[in-house]
Amino acid sequence: xxETKSKFGAPSKVPAWVSLGxxxxxxxVAAFLISGVVILIVGDDPIKALEVLVYGAFGYPEAVGYTxxxxxxxxxxxxxxxxxxxxxxxxxxxxxxxxxxGLGVGIAALYFDFLPFWAVIPLAIMLGAVFGAGWAYVPxxxxxxxxxxxxxxxxxxxxxxxxxxxxxxxEVMINPSAGGxxxxxEFSDHTWLARAPEFTGMADSPLNFSFILAxxxxxxxxxxxxxxxxxxxxxxxxxNESAARYAGIxxxxxxxxxxxxxxxxxxxxxxxxxxxxxxxxLMDFTGGYGFVGIAVALMGRNHPIGIFMAAxxxxxxxxxxxxxxxxxxxxxxxxxxxxxxxxxxxxxALENMFRxxxxxxxxxxxxxxxxxx
Amino acid sequence: MTxxxxxxxxxxxxxxxxxxxxxxxxxxxxxxxxxHGIIGENGAGKSTLMSIVYGFYEADEGxxxxxxxxxxxDNPQASIEAGIGMVHQHFMLVDTFTVLxxxxxxxxxxxxxxxxxxxxxxxxxxxxxEYTLEVDVDALVGDLPVGLRQRVEILKALYRGAEILILDxxxxxxxxxxxxxxxxxxxxxxxxxxxxxxxxxxxxxxMAITDHVxxxxxxxxxxxxxxKDTDREKLAELMVGRSVLLRVExxxxxxxxxxxxxxxxxxxxxxxxxxxxxxxxxxxxxxxLGIAGVSGNGQSELLEVLGGIxxxxxxxxxxxxxxxxxxxxxxxxxxxxxxxxxxxEDRHKAGLVLSFSANENTALGYHDLxxxxxxxxxxxxxxxxxxxxxxxxxxxxxxDATLKASGFxxxxxxxxxxxxxxxxxxxxLLVGQPTRGVDIGAIEFIHKQLIHMRDQGKAILVVxxxxxxxxxxxxxxxxxxxxxxxxxxxxxxxxxxxxGLMMAGISDQELxxxxxxxxxxx
Numbered sequence: 001x002x003e004t005k006s007k008f009g010a011p012s013k014v015p016a017w018v019s020l021g022x023x024x025x026x027x028x029v030a031a032f033l034i035s036g037v038v039i040l041i042v043g044d045d046p047i048k049a050l051e052v053l054v055y056g057a058f059g060y061p062e063a064v065g066y067t068x069x070x071x072x073x074x075x076x077x078x079x080x081x082x083x084x085x086x087x088x089x090x091x092x093x094x095x096x097x098x099x100x101x102g103l104g105v106g107i108a109a110l111y112f113d114f115l116p117f118w119a120v121i122p123l124a125i126m127l128g129a130v131f132g133a134g135w136a137y138v139p140x141x142x143x144x145x146x147x148x149x150x151x152x153x154x155x156x157x158x159x160x161x162x163x164x165x166x167x168x169x170x171e172v173m174i175n176p177s178a179g180g181x182x183x184x185x186e187f188s189d190h191t192w193l194a195r196a197p198e199f200t201g202m203a204d205s206p207l208n209f210s211f212i213l214a215x216x217x218x219x220x221x222x223x224x225x226x227x228x229x230x231x232x233x234x235x236x237x238x239x240n241e242s243a244a245r246y247a248g249i250x251x252x253x254x255x256x257x258x259x260x261x262x263x264x265x266x267x268x269x270x271x272x273x274x275x276x277x278x279x280x281x282l283m284d285f286t287g288g289y290g291f292v293g294i295a296v297a298l299m300g301r302n303h304p305i306g307i308f309m310a311a312x313x314x315x316x317x318x319x320x321x322x323x324x325x326x327x328x329x330x331x332x333x334x335x336x337x338x339x340x341x342x343x344x345x346x347x348x349a350l351e352n353m354f355r356x357x358x359x360x361x362x363x364x365x366x367x368x369x370x371x372x373x
Numbered sequence: 374m375t376x377x378x379x380x381x382x383x384x385x386x387x388x389x390x391x392x393x394x395x396x397x398x399x400x401x402x403x404x405x406x407x408x409h410g411i412i413g414e415n416g417a418g419k420s421t422l423m424s425i426v427y428g429f430y431e432a433d434e435g436x437x438x439x440x441x442x443x444x445x446x447d448n449p450q451a452s453i454e455a456g457i458g459m460v461h462q463h464f465m466l467v468d469t470f471t472v473l474x475x476x477x478x479x480x481x482x483x484x485x486x487x488x489x490x491x492x493x494x495x496x497x498x499x500x501x502x503e504y505t506l507e508v509d510v511d512a513l514v515g516d517l518p519v520g521l522r523q524r525v526e527i528l529k530a531l532y533r534g535a536e537i538l539i540l541d542x543x544x545x546x547x548x549x550x551x552x553x554x555x556x557x558x559x560x561x562x563x564x565x566x567x568x569x570x571x572x573x574x575x576x577x578x579x580m581a582i583t584d585h586v587x588x589x590x591x592x593x594x595x596x597x598x599x600x601k602d603t604d605r606e607k608l609a610e611l612m613v614g615r616s617v618l619l620r621v622e623x624x625x626x627x628x629x630x631x632x633x634x635x636x637x638x639x640x641x642x643x644x645x646x647x648x649x650x651x652x653x654x655x656x657x658x659x660x661x662l663g664i665a666g667v668s669g670n671g672q673s674e675l676l677e678v679l680g681g682i683x684x685x686x687x688x689x690x691x692x693x694x695x696x697x698x699x700x701x702x703x704x705x706x707x708x709x710x711x712x713x714x715x716x717x718e719d720r721h722k723a724g725l726v727l728s729f730s731a732n733e734n735t736a737l738g739y740h741d742l743x744x745x746x747x748x749x750x751x752x753x754x755x756x757x758x759x760x761x762x763x764x765x766x767x768x769x770x771x772x773d774a775t776l777k778a779s780g781f782x783x784x785x786x787x788x789x790x791x792x793x794x795x796x797x798x799x800x801x802l803l804v805g806q807p808t809r810g811v812d813i814g815a816i817e818f819i820h821k822q823l824i825h826m827r828d829q830g831k832a833i834l835v836v837x838x839x840x841x842x843x844x845x846x847x848x849x850x851x852x853x854x855x856x857x858x859x860x861x862x863x864x865x866x867x868x869x870x871x872x873g874l875m876m877a878g879i880s881d882q883e884l885x886x887x888x889x890x891x892x893x894x895x
Contacts, residue, residue, distance in 0.1 A: 223750075227750050227751055227753070228749065228750050228751060229740050229741055229746065229750075229751055232733070232736070232740050232751055233740070235726075235729075236726055236729075236737065239726045239727075239728050239729065240722075240723075240725075240726045240727070242722050242723045243722070243723050243724065243725065243726050243737065245682050245705065245723075246680070246682055246705060246715070246717050246723040246724065246737075246738070247705060247706070247737045247738035247740075248681065248704055248705030248706025248707070248708075248709065248738060249706070249738075
């Protein structure tokens with residue numbers, strides 16, 4: 001049906017606020033409604049839960065700091081997944097790329113800490129991105145030159161990344177005086193990223209300079225994708241590979257380019273987590289951010305502004321949800337994951353559930369008003 | 374069943390797609406035992422209307438009567454039960470099944486196949502005899518040529534008891550001879566009392582076979598006439614709403630230097646199938662070389678090789694004296710820079726990125742030229758202004774450079790592609806199916822542009838499956854069959870019959886007065 005619509009040149013334009021604002025909002029409301037029902041079933045008051053969630057995420061400066069700290073990770077992984085999407089690729093591997101990025105950050109911060117801070121911090125950031133990019137390069141190469149499906153290979157590379165990092169942390173880089181837990185020694189403090197300044201009231205939260213980096217990268221992302229020929233080529237390949245070949249744009253080169261950028265962006269999670277917060281390399285610092293990044297990119301429609309909004313939403317739920325599991329007796333951490341899952345379900349997987357009806361409503365209204373004129 | 378009632382009658386049928394009124398108050402009456410043609414430009418609403426009759430869509434308003442009885446057709450099953458059968462433009466057959474298996478698909482008559490198959494075989498033999506539709510029922514559909522597959526589709530409809538048969542653009546994939554054969558079959562069907570509805574945009578077919586013809590324009594029925602009372606010019610005028618030139622007006626070509634010489638070109642694809650066999654052609658300045666042939670005989674591969682999209686296996690392509698094969702410049706991007714434009718056969722698949730705006734499509738393939746760039750970045754303003762110039766020159770509608778390519782009609786999309794390639798002022802222009810799916814008004818415009826370019830001393834290669842188009846546009850015609858050039862002749866010597874034979878692979882040596890092969894090589 002939808003094919004026929006476009007075939008007959010139906011005006012496919014619905015107001016931007018509908019497709020970018022109203023529809024995501026309705027999806028979100030639907031997710032919260034179902035979550036409310038679930039909370040009712042476990043015997044808690046959904047309205048109170050919502051209050052706690054919102055207060056826990058935005059109610060006081062430290063909470064905002066935590067929310068923005070989570071948001072930072074989601075911006076990085078959301079952008080990472082989005083650039084791959086623009087090239088028609090589904091990068092499930094941001095998690096592993098971020099983890100390996102941590103190795104790059106760790107190498108710089110542990111073994112090059114004789115350098116002054118203005119040299120070692122950029123070096124650590126650069127190595128984090130390069131390691132992440134390198135980890136994405138292999139599946140990209142296999143996709144571009146051998147046709148191995150990127151979804152499969154990036155999933156496999158997540159497992160490989162975890163195994164490699166476990167080995168390195170347990171056998172090679174472990175700090176013997178840490179009581180046997182698989183982590184490195186603490187980085188020297190001149191490599192640490194600046195925390196949020198005192199006057200904001202967020203100094204006790206893990207929010208750090210990475211947040212500024214995330215905003216900068218969002219701007220660069222926008223400019224790169226829509227205002228450079230490299231971004232243009234990536235989008236042509238993503239939208240229509242045979243048109244790319246016809247235009248002399250190499251799909252394989254652009255697949256590799258997009259994936260390298262994707263992996264590099266994922267590597268920034270390690271900058272936020274290791275250089276900004278933990279100040280050491282440790283297991284599982286990626287915390288599922290790479291996977292949630294897929295939902296963030298989907299919900300943000302692969303646009304930096306949308307990604308920021310979606311990242312903020314997920315950041316708020318991460319932070320508010322933690323608060324929620326403390327405050328309310330029947331809601332535990334798993335319940336918060338259920339709410340997250342519902343949001344992902346409604347805004348990602350079921351994205352097109354309400355869309356046709358709402359768009360149809362606006363199109364009909366539009367055609368009626370033009371008919372009246 | 375009232376005997377005098379028309380076989381099919383539509384009363385005031387309306388259909389909207391969103392804001393688009395695809396069918397507006399359509400009334401139509403098709404007499405039993407007649408062949409009724411429905412013509413109209415692309416997007417006129419023919420296919421929508423027939424989809425309503427066949428139950429793919431439900432009409433928003435209006436009634437359908439079959440043999441005088443009101444029918445509520447809301448799905449294809451209801452339509453089949455009412456005795457309506459449809460032969461789609463793209464065949465709905467399973468290649469790995471036999472003809473018999475394909476025909477009984479969905480009407481097996483029970484859970485166990487054995488009994489049903491024998492009954493079906495007897496029934497089919499009767500049908501084949503009655504309608505002279507010989508097909509080997511045990512052959513695999515995948516092994517059959519296109520013309521025979523179409524017969525299988527017709528048999529399939531008849532087997533389901535169709536009294537009214539709808540054929541949607543049935544000759545698009547056939548050689549003229551195969552089309553003639555189809556028409557003979559349709560005649561037999563008519564003699565046996567079946568009703569045939571033929572949807573087409575080819576006026577020749579309407580004149581050749583139909584009893585009555587209905588003309589659609591922009592979702593409306595604009596005329597119902599008896600075929601014997603009308604002619605091609607009148608029908609064309611009804612379709613477009615103004616008078617049009619069916620034949621291109623052009624001066625005789627004055628060919629200049631050889632711009633591109635192709636010799637011994639071979640291409641073997643990944644599966645090891647030889648797609649191009651020893652192709653030799655010469656493109657001369659100020660001349661249009663037409664490539665005729667039934668689609669799928671190597672024309673697409675020829676265009677892709679010449680456009681630098683795929684590399685030939687062997688052979689030579691000389692462009693202005695420079696050998697291109699095995700040359701680092703031999704890729705789509707660099708060929709554009711040395712003056713080779715390419716309008717691809719399929720604008721949706723290759724020529725446009727439908728989700729991009731018109732102005733972004735204007736830069737496709739040329740996005741690294743200074744005209745679209747400012748330092749390291751793309752210059753959006755330049756893209757929009759270039760696109761606006763093209764839109765004005767080529768009369769693209771709606772004139773909106775920011776509209777997505779998918780929002781334009783087929784003809785306007787084609788104009789966007791042509792404008793992009795022509796406005797770069799190439800010396801050699803490759804054009805695949807210049808007017809496929811384009812309405813008559815735009816066809817005239819596109820042909821004029823191509824002739825104009827020829828008169829400026831450019832070399833143009835036109836590949837088209839429309840034999841009329843090749844004959845009216847080209848100065849020389851080469852015919853391709855099974856990856857090889859069957860023969861080459863001057864357009865003035867070409868007749869439909871002669872080209873038709875060549876398209877079927879019969880190179881009639883004694884018909885070649887001059888030896889065009891030798892000419893091409895020299």
